[in-house]
Amino acid sequence: MPLLPRAAPFDAHSQRFGEGYKWIVLSIIGIGTVSGVLCTSSFNVAVPALTGHFGLGQDQVQWAMTGFMTAMTVAMLPTSWLIDRIGFRRVFMLALVILALASVAGFFAPSFTLVVAARILQGAAAGVLQPMGVLALMRLFPAESRGQASGILTVGIALTPAVAPALGGMLLDRFGWEAIFLLGVPFGVVAWVAAIYLLPEPRQLVARPFDWPGLGWLTLATLALIEGVSSLHHSGPWSPWTLGQAGLALAATILFVRHARQHPEPLVELGLFADRSFTMGSLVSFSYGFGLYASTYLVPVFLQKALSYGAGGAGMALVPAGIALILTLPVAGRLADRISPKWLTVTGLLAFGLSLVIFAVEAGHISYTEIIVATVIGRIGLGLILPALNLATLHHLEPHQLGQSTVVISYARQLGGVLGVAIVAVFVEWREVVYGTAAPGIFSAYAQGYMLLTAVFALAVVAASLMRAARR
Secondary structure (H helix, E strand, C coil): CCCCCCCCCHHHHHHHHHHHHHHHHHHHHHHHHHHHHHHHHHHHHHHHHHHHCCCCHHHHHHHHHHHHHHHHHHCCHHHHHHHHHHCCCHHHHHHHHHHHHHHHHHCCCHHHHHHHHHHHHHHHHHHHHHHHHHHHHHHCHHHHHHHHHHHHHHHHHHHHHHHHHHHHHHHHHHHHHHHHHHHHHHHHHHHHHHHHHHHCCCCCCCCCCCCCCHHHHHHHHHHHHHHHHHHHHHCCCCCCCHHHHHHHHHHHHHHHHHHHHCCCCCCCCHHHHHCCCHHHHHEEEHHHHHHHHHHHHHHHHHHHHHHCCCHHHHHHHCCCHHHHHHHHHHHHHHHHHHHHHHHHHHHHHHHHHHHHHEEEEEEEHHHHHHHHHHHHHHHHHHHHHHHHHHHHHCCCCHHHHHHHHHHHHHHHHHHHHHHHCCCHHHHHHHHHHHHCCCCCHHHHHHHHHHHHHHHHHHHHHHHCCCCCCCCC
């Protein structure tokens, strides 16, 4: 007896639901992806609680975030192969089951080691889910409506980082940090049940070999890079351990490139980077992920540690920004179908960078109103970027390139996010040692953290400007 009801073919569902079926598929995938994104951003408000509960420093506690995001980054890489091998529907549902089980395990975890282990499992499942929405969008929708579809897909995904700190803060204040683990479970359950009956069976499965050596080299490079960044705090930049991790990351990257050139079906086809738009889009995705996840981590911690807000108050300060994001995304999606996604991306990056400048300049005396204004500007920028960036990067690629290229873009964004959270956590802790944890020193430490993120967004603007405009 099959574990799941037999799925109907895509054509059968299309005949039943008509043109609206592709929107149903996109909605189900979007809801499932939200369950993973909630696990990413809701945990940031728990950093002070975890430091107090387990008696750890901020540089150690950040592994609950960077461990999640590292697993998320690496798990993206085999997603395209898994879909070809066992089908989109099965991959989607299996990832949701693993995410739910890891969330429950994290809720009952008695030690910080098990908390990190549960977060790593959550991250692996969320990583598989992450590229699936964009892949479905590029395959289901014609070019002239992809902007609108992207805007709708990203409403829930982009809104989640805005409202998750508020929801997580309320759960933390009422039930403790453990309850934050369960925040994404209801969305995962809804998506899983809907997928049973509404996602189609695969048209054709492809039993092609997987590039395990390539995954091994790239995983080793990723882990060594992250550990090298984290060791800046506890070992210093010139210690043998830090330099050894940097050398290991470089060597693993070189070996991966050499392997990819020789392998008939590499994990990442290096020929994709011969295209300028794809290369620049990958750099923008890395920089964007760096700034987005690092700022999502930094703002709640800044509001609690420097400005003495409670977890709930810190989260609620970000709610108006979430409303601004909801209003921006559908408009930005339609704009992406009418004007160049490249320049829409540039505009969004500039707006997000401006919000960080406000935090940096006003850090020592920022008011509640200024916090709202700065975060609203940042989320408007985010709303402009999200529907446009993938279109600007992928619009010119052939259909057979979409699976791998979508994974590469998602990987670049998440790798940037992993490094962003790790670097900012270590950087701010280092500046607190220099300036002290009392006013005005702590404000200087966080102001410099915001300026670091501003510089990253400035680099992203340069890279986005070098992409080719979409052909109409």
